[in-house]
Amino acid sequence: MKNGALHWLLILALSFAPFVSKATDPDSLIVHNFGTSNFKTTAITYLIAEDSSGVLYFANESGLLVFNGSEWNLFTTDGFKAVYSLYIDEQAGRIYSGGMDEFGYFSRDKKGSFVYTSLRERLPADKKIRECWQILKRGNEIIFNSYTNLVVYEDDSVRTIEEKDIWLLPYKDKIYAGVYDKGLGILEKDSIRLMNTKFKWRNDTAYEILENEKGEPVLYTGESGAYSFDEETFETKPLSTPASKHTDKYTFYDATPWRDSLYFYTSYRAGSFIISKKGDLLDSVTQKQDNIPTNYLNNCFTDRRQNIWIASNYGLVYLRWPYHDEILPTKANVHIGKIDIGDSTVFTSAAQLNLSNNDLNKSISFHYATPGYLLEELQYSYYLEGFDQNWSSWRSDIKKEYTNLSGGEYTFRVKARLLNGKEIGSDEIRVSIPTPWYKASWFYAVSVLAISGLVFGLIRFNTKRLKARNRRLESIINQRTIELLEQKEQLADANKELRIINHELDNFVYRSSHDLVAPLKSLKGLIQVAQMESKEEQLNTYLNMMNRSVAKLEDFIKSIMDYSINSKRPLEQLPIDMDAMIDEIMEDIKYYNRVERVKIIREYDADFSFISDPKRLKIVFSNLITNSVKYHNYKESNSPYIKIKASRSDDNKVLLVVQDNGLGIDKMHQGRIFDMFFRATDTSEGSGLGLYIVKDTIDMLKGSIALESHPNVGTTFTITLP
Incomplete structure (x- = not known):
């Protein structure tokens, strides 16, 4: 198939020198090779098209490549897919394109840049399109040929013609079709009607219809030679010409009419040939003799100056005959097509x-070009009316930049000439630049009025300034007096707060010293008594008393450490493992008296977790669980328990509950249990710091704690955390 898998066996890209001259005589061929060094993208090109102004468009592996004679611009499809085929519909302002599993069109946006619109998603889900190598127009229809089927786009809708393995052959007012392994037919409304089933090959068909010297159609196949073709009967006969003896040995790829009576012919193995309509081989252009980059060529195209463009997997080849400018004169159009305004670019053909x-x-940078001519063939002269004094000297620059133009109306003009001095075209564009507000006439008038008013105002201001100064000084004195009084009150409040803090500190030091010294004195007295006692039973009693004093001292020191940790250590935010934390607390208090009788009940999901400060949360639970162990009525209750619950509220807060069936707290004491050093009874073994530290710690965690307790029933603490 045309443009099949052989494309992907070639090297993806090469960079070429701009051009090479074959000879110096008037009939000499000048070869220009364009590649990645010129258009800054992959060298693989498949097809060439030209619009009415002479701008060239190339189907490139990276997208749509546009060349105006001076500059190359690349415009990409969705997903940066390759473009294999093109069709320029200037009436609709679109360039239709096809590629691998993709078809759509390019059109200009508000800034004149080409943007791509895909039509792929408009196909029904059960329809496919493969490599789209051919696009042509039939009436108002655009037909995309993908070998899998034909896709017809009309009135913004898409339908398919289920014919595969065909190549369409537009000729005169009909569209013929070569069908692989089936024959030769004609495209009717939505089908192919076979007319000649003998003209068939498994992997070949006709790719081009050209006319001989008599104006009769000739079919050119890829590898099976040329055939005469009767338009009425569809009969075909093999042709043998001087040229076919040579060209039939190679794979035909494409042909383009050239200079009225000639054809330029590309092959996929042996370069290109110039053939007369009689079938005579006149000349060839090959890699070895003409310095083109490869003999494996794709599409060829004759431009408006009758020079030849050839696409290949190694870039583009431009074949130019210098004498054509005189023999085949072509009106040239200099075009200001792109304007840079700061970092923004506008593609425009407007006059204003x-x-x-x-x-x-x-x-502001004006870019200009002359489509159909290369940069090295021309010189340009420019003139910005309203800024420049005269036309510039002739030079090869293709853009002119202006900076800091004043507001006003300008006209940028540019003209081109050949190197022999013949002028061939010009273009111009009017530019309107707004005048800055600070340079406008109304601004000067307003400025005069403003200055006059300012002088008058200054005179009046000075007459009132002295009177106002006295009033202002008086106001300042009054304000400063008020500020001093306010500062005095603030200082008094600060002193009062400081006295309260000092009182609390003195109380903490006094009570801490007392609670530290009392167990030590008790322990010292018990040691002295034990030294004088000889009975073993009595000694055990004294040792138990010593142990309680040590435990009391240890408990108080632990409370002070918890208080210090909570007040100074920064908050952490880590996942909380409830089971691990409770197990660690129970391990810490396993030597407490009668702790083995207390049942720990855990009521929360096994995978329940939340984020908080693990060390501070352990301080809270350790104090609450330890208190529940200490203050159980072990004499009356045979089944003491501590129930620990954990859940989330409707507003996504964490609810933690510690509940016991212990002695409970009398209602008269419930309002003070969180105070520092408060003990509900004189018989309490605690330091009075535990619940104070619990409350202080929960405040640090931005939470709250609530109490519900009934004497001889039990106590419930409910903690709410964010």
Whole structure:
């Protein structure tokens, strides 16, 4: 199949020198090779097209490549897919394209840049399109040929013609079709009607219809030679010409009419040939003799100056005959096609460009070209009316930049000439730049009025200034007096708060010293008594008393350490493992008296977790669980328990509950249990710091704690955390 898998066996890209001259005589062929070094993208090109102004378009592996004679611009499809085929519909302002599993069109946006619109998603889900190598127009229909089927786009809708393995052959007012392994037919409304089933090959068909010297159609196949073709009967006969003896040995790829009576012919193995309509082989252009990059060529195209463009997997080849400018004169159009305004680019063909206030003080660059001519063939002269004094000297520059233009109306003009001095075209564009507000006439008038008013105002101001100064000084004195009084009150409040803090500190030091010294004195007295006692039973009693004093001292020191940790250590935010934390607390208090009788009940999901400060949360639970162990009525209750619950509220807060069936707390004491050093009874063994530390720690965690307790029933603490 045409443009099949052989494409992917070639090297993806090469960079070429700009051009090579074959000879110096008037009939000499000048070969220009364009590759990645010129258009800054992959060298693989498949097809060439030209619009009415002479701008060239190339189907490239990276997208749509556009060349205006001076600059190359690449425009990409969705997903940066390759473009294999093109069709220029200037009436619709679109360039239709096809590629691998993709078809759509390019059109200009508000800034004149080409943007791509895909039509792929408009196909029904059960329809496919493969490699789209051919696009042509039939009436109002655009037909995309993908070998899998034909896709017809009309009135913004898509339908398919289920014919595969065909190549369409437009000729005169009909569209013929070569069908692989089936024959030769004609495209009717939505089907192919076979007319000649003998003209068939398994992997070949006709790819081009050209006319001989008599104006009769000739079919050119890829590898099976040329055939005469009767339009009425569809009969075909093999042709043998001087040229076919040579060309039939190679794979035919494409042909383009050239200079009225000639054809330029490309092959997929042996370069290109120039053939007369009689079938005579006149000349060849090959890699070895003409320095083209490869003999494996794709599409060929004759431009408006009758020079030849050839696409290949190694870039583009441009074949130019210098004498054509005289023999085949072509009107040239200099075109100002692109304008850079600061960092923004506008592609335009309009005669007027209106800038906005946002464009003030930005540089403006005019890009110009002459489609159909290469940069090295021309010179340009430019003139910005309203700024430049005269036309510039002739030079090869293709853009001109202006900076800091004042507001006003300008006209940029540019003209081109050949190297022999013959002028061939010109273009111009009017540019309107808004005048800055600070340079406008109304601004000067307003400025005069403003200055006059300012002088008058200064005179009046000075007459009132002295009177106002006295009033202002009096106001300042009154304000300073008020500020001093306010500062005095603030200082008094600060002193009062400081006295309260000092009182609490003195109380903490006093009570801490007392609670530290009392167990030590008790322990010292018990040691002295034990030294004088000889009975073993009595000694055990004294040792148990000593142990309680040590435990009391240890408990108080632990409370002070918890208080210090909570007040100074920064908050952490880590996942909380409830089971691990409770197990660690129970391990810490396993030597407490009668702790083995207390049943720990855990009521929360096994995978329940939340984020908080693990060390601070352990301080809270350790104090609550330890208190529940200490203050159980072990004499009356045979089944003491501590129930621990954990859940989330409707507003996504964490609810933690510690509940016991112990002695409970009398209602008269419930309002003070969180105070420092508060003990509900004189018989309490605690330091009075535990619940104070619990409350202080929960405050640090931005939470709250609530109490519900009934004497001889039990106590429930409910903690709410964010």
